[in-house]
Amino acid sequence: MPFTQQIDREPVLRLLRLGTMTETAIAKQLGISRPTVHKIRTQHGLPAPLRGSTPKHPSLEAAYHAHAQPSTDGHILWTGGRRGDTPVIQRRHTSHSVYRIAFRIRHGRNPEGRATLACNTPGCVAGAHLEDQAMRNARRQYEQAQRRRLPKGPAANGTRTDVLALIGQGMSNRQIGILLRTNPLRVARIRAEEGMPNVTRVVAPLDDCWRTHTRLVEGGHVEWTGQRREGAPVLTWQNRSHQARRIAFRMGHGREPEGRVKAGCNFPDCVAPDHMEDARLRALYAAVLGAVA
Secondary structure: OOOOOOOOHHHHHHHHHHOOOOHHHHHHHHOOOHHHHHHHHHHOOOOOOOOOOOOOOOOHHHHHHHHEEEOOOOOEEEOOOEEOOEEEEEEOOEEEEHHHHHHHHHHOOOOOOOOEEOOOOOOEOOHHHEEOHHHHHHHHHHHHHHHOOOOOOOOOOOOHHHHHHHHHOOOOHHHHHHHHOOOHHHHHHHHHHOOOOOOOOOOOOHHHHHHOOEEEOOOOOEEEOOOEEOOEEEEEEOOEEEEHHHHHHHHHHOOOOOOOOEEOOOOOOEOOHHHEEOHHHHHHHHHHHHHHO
16 A cells, blocks of 8 residues: 655645645645645635735735835835836736835825826835825915915005995905904994995804914924914814814814824924824835834
């Protein structure tokens, strides 16, 4: 009777269930024949392993951590592969954009459209320095709002004609009084004499109110010029106090912040939407730096 070798199936099944090794690779590692591995796989109804070489890293995020090198100035430099000038991770014959992976790690979501670099450092792949289409649109809208300048108003105590012209534009008595530097009661009297209706007060959106208390400064930072409470920038809107940095975070990231919101840059009093970090982002960023270290 010929000798029949008893095969321990558990190591074979364990490697097959991982799905990261071919039958040939499993056979070579365990010192058995490939037909034996194939037979065990089919008997247990397991799917065929993916073709191609076994990935060096268990996930795209792990591959990013392995090739992302933090620098002393806050950037993260890429030491891995590229396709042209674009950092990529090659995994199972597919190229993955490092920018998209870094953005997903940083912001906890997939980017909308292309993920592009917002800083000027070649080779940087810091998630905090990447923008998707939604963030680019928000930044451009903010910059356009900052560039707007109100024209100079007429002389103090404007004429009746000036008052009527502004009433016709739908401005309130108080707004006209401020613009013409005249008493709002005078405006109200002229309005009543002309039989013109009062203006229904319309509250400006919270984001617009936030913008009126900010100033764009050098380096892409945004300085808060509004009120403060115990040193923290705040905004009173509809008789409620709102934290300016939480508003900025919602504008920059499109979601409610988790935990305390802080500026991720070193600029004092910065409230730039794309510089805001909540507890989730800080934890993700710490995980990236910890994995790289």
